[in-house]
Amino acid sequence: MKQHLTGNEAFARGAWEAGVAAAFGYPGTPSTEILENLVKYPDVYCEWSPNEKVALESAAGAAIGGIRSLVTMKCVGLNVASDPMMTLSYTGIVAGMVILVADDPGQHSSQTEQDTRHYARLAKLPVLEPGSAIECRSFMIKAFEISERYRCPVIVRSTTCVSHSRFSVETAERQPRERIPFVKNPSQFVPLPLWGRTLRRKVEERMCRQAVDSSADTELNTIFRRGADLGIVSSGMVALECAEEFPEASVLKLGWAWPFPDELLRTFAASCKRIAVIEEGDPILEEHIRSLGIACHGKDVTPRCGELTPEVVASIHAALDGRPFQPPKPVDEAADLPSRPPMLCAGCPHRALFYALAQFDVIVTGDIGCYSLGVFPPLERTDLLICMGGGFTLAHGMQKAGETRPVVGIVGDSTFFHSGITGLLNLVYNKGNATLIVSDNRTTAMTGHQDHPGTGRTLMGEATLAADIEAIARACGMKRVRTVNPFDLKAMHEVLKEELTCGEPSLIISRAPCILKEKTAVKPALAINAEKCRNCKSCLKLGCPALETPDIKAKPIINAQLCTGCGMCSAVCPFKAIS
């Protein structure tokens, strides 16, 4: 049967067909929808773990426990999960295990542009790179076969474009699998140095066998055989773009991208006069091909940064042909168009918190989530941001550096459970006095409202214990814990005033639900009384998308379609013109 599926839907379908019995992950664009789709299938246990490390370890336990398991994450999630992955490569697994990592070339929604193939090399694990939703399904199934053939996890690397593009995908039925009972074997599964050295040698042998097997694998590595003047070596969706852009050239599309299929690369290179390696990201394949003694084009004509879109591939084509390349430029009539930066939604509780913080002269260390948008004007209340959980720990370090202004560290609720707790524990233990804030909107909002340990619901849809942020903080030794509704501007201002100057560790929980999730919290739209309005523009300092002024001289109006009736603008209006 054919279905029109996104890459992420096809990954879920392939995993289900392959008999996956357990799947784990932490939400992260562009990987999130894989588990959201997989959980809809029968006979597969799925969970959102608090972070990627927990997810990968749980998937490892499941695979060693004898069932096929899947773990999903975005590129930066693998930074968090890399520790167990390195050792798991040594111990190996029993039933098949796939580590699905979605990279984000072009940084559509990521702080860095990472190439997961580096991790594959570091961990000495095979990596498959599908280029279309059709391959997302079939490569997932193959990945489990390869995993069991070598008894090691297999990395499947997606990209934003692969995960979010739809193709017509031929699907099949599920192949159920029996659990393989666990047999104790410490020399395999307890890598003390004594045994670890033996395992280390086995990993190297395994890679040699994989290089031979991938050379012979014509299902994963395919050739578009055309002319012999130019041969292109590529992978993923970029290889498909090359097949379209270069009708005159032969294209070797590597689906099993590492360990490199040396024999195949040599044979293909020998069949073409000239070789060009067109790869997104770092020149990993190019450097290896050169090391085989094969001359090739690569990063001399290909950008290192950003997505290799069809336009970029066309520019590479022109460079290889020695032609100039002039893509169409935006029209003159678009030169002065106003930009549309992403922003906090109308009725977003983060806005209320940032507005309150804007009344104080503070340093704010932020974190990953919708609230990272607090950096933009007019609120401009984020000064430093690195990674998940960093909101708390950066504040601690900044305060220890002797910063004279109060330092405020912000994390979200899902981020608190991901990796905020250890930072809070450290701040108390090491006698820091930064002010910590959990901007708690009761969901993982940025990625589309996934549950987390604090929501009281699992990915399987069951009610469960809702972890208590206040109680966790107190158990870590935090004595000052205040919970405030940020829409109560007065109360929030008072609490901030007290906590910013208290001189000891302090946690504020700024709690109000995400307005997109809690539709019941939406109230009737407000309106501005034009007679009372003096056009002071106090309300515009909120940066609310529902407040519009088509012309800066005009009085603002409220877009009733966007307004959620949160009342922030009414509260800040000095002339009581909004109700």
Added chain:
Amino acid sequence: MIQNILLCGVGGQGILLAAKVIAAAAVKSGFEVTTNEIHGMAQRGGSVTAFVRYGDTVFSPLFRAGDADVIASMEAIEALRYAHWLRPGGLAAVSRQRLIPVTVSSGKAKYPADADERLAKVFPRLEYIDCHVEAKKLGDARMANIILLGALSRGLDGIPSPVWEEAIRACVKPQFVEGNLAAFRFGRKE
């Protein structure tokens, strides 16, 4: 034969449903079909685009600027932003709706007062429709995207009217089918 469509607008305007209907209609017509959606940071108010391609053989879901057979925009000036994606002779279907960006409200930028003139100048083949007003007349302002879909369908080859209507039936809830079919026919001028 291959047809390239670029849909643009602002988050929450329903361009993803329009992409879904085009894809369904093209699949029913026996073509290879791909779509790609770029959500930006998924927040309301940001620019959103979707690519749809169909034809005898489609390798990649993306295409180059200058290669779109049709661009359709749910917001007036967003069409100008992506105008260079349209091939010479291609059709632009544009909604008259204006959404004021926060950069304008904060006084940092201006919404062009001459958007109508600019659109007329940039697009020789322009379907410029007050989609929300017309959709409201037909019973529901939320069908604005389907009016635009009808308009853009005039610039595409290989999909007959009955197949478009079949695709709409397959993509919207039963109680909204008749209204959306009326909206589609209005946009398609049938």
